[in-house]
Amino acid sequence: MSEVDNYIENVDKKWKDSFISLKKVIDEHIPSGFQLEMQYGMPSYVVPLATFPNGYHCKEDTPLPFISIAAQKKHIALYHMGIYADKELLDWFQKEYPKHMTTKLNMGKSCIRFTNRKKIPFELIGELVSKMSVEEWVDRYQAKL
Numbered sequence: 001m002s003e004v005d006n007y008i009e010n011v012d013k014k015w016k017d018s019f020i021s022l023k024k025v026i027d028e029h030i031p032s033g034f035q036l037e038m039q040y041g042m043p044s045y046v047v048p049l050a051t052f053p054n055g056y057h058c059k060e061d062t063p064l065p066f067i068s069i070a071a072q073k074k075h076i077a078l079y080h081m082g083i084y085a086d087k088e089l090l091d092w093f094q095k096e097y098p099k100h101m102t103t104k105l106n107m108g109k110s111c112i113r114f115t116n117r118k119k120i121p122f123e124l125i126g127e128l129v130s131k132m133s134v135e136e137w138v139d140r141y142q143a144k145l
Contacts, residue, residue: 003037003038004036004037004038004043007038007042007043008020008023008043011071012071012073014117015071015076015117016071017117018076018114018117018118018120019069019071019076021120021122022069022076022078022120022122022125023043023069025122025125025126025129026045026067026069026125026126026129028126029125029126029127029129029130030045030067030129030130031130031132031133031134032134033047033051033133033134033135034046034047034066034067034134035047035048035063037063039062039063039065039068040065040068041070042068042069042070042079043068043069043070044065044066044067044068044069045065045066045067045068046063046064046065046066047063047064047066047134047137047138048063049061049063051134051138052064052134052138057145064137064138064141065079065081066080066081066082066132066137067079067080067081067082067129074115075106075113075114075115076113076114076117076120077111077112077113077114078111078112078114078125079110079111079112080110080112080128080129081110081137081141082131082132082137082140083110083112083128084109084110085137085140085141085144086132086140089128089131089132092131093124093128096124096127097121097124099124100121100123100124101119101121101124102119103116103119
């Protein structure tokens, strides 16, 4: 069993189905080149070191993180580094969110929190995930350094 499978196996049953559905949407929409692995204790889609050998500035031997998902005690979190680094993408997401949801957007700089497992905008998340390629993410990351 992989580390990611082990993580999913241990997600609280209250969140498990929604978490699995969210991961499936990401898997189906993420551009090629990102790699799924455990990073910082959660399933993460990263730019592999083979593609970007400089790695993440905090730890050069660590692949560049892009999207991570976590099942917390009171919510599911989607960490999308692209919306933190790209104001245009963030603005697009904030404008689109109310078109898909009746609840208020709950987010931090890169963290989108879903506190109701039955109200996750999977279609919107799929579109968000598809909007940035590996090359675009590396370019934006390097521009922000």
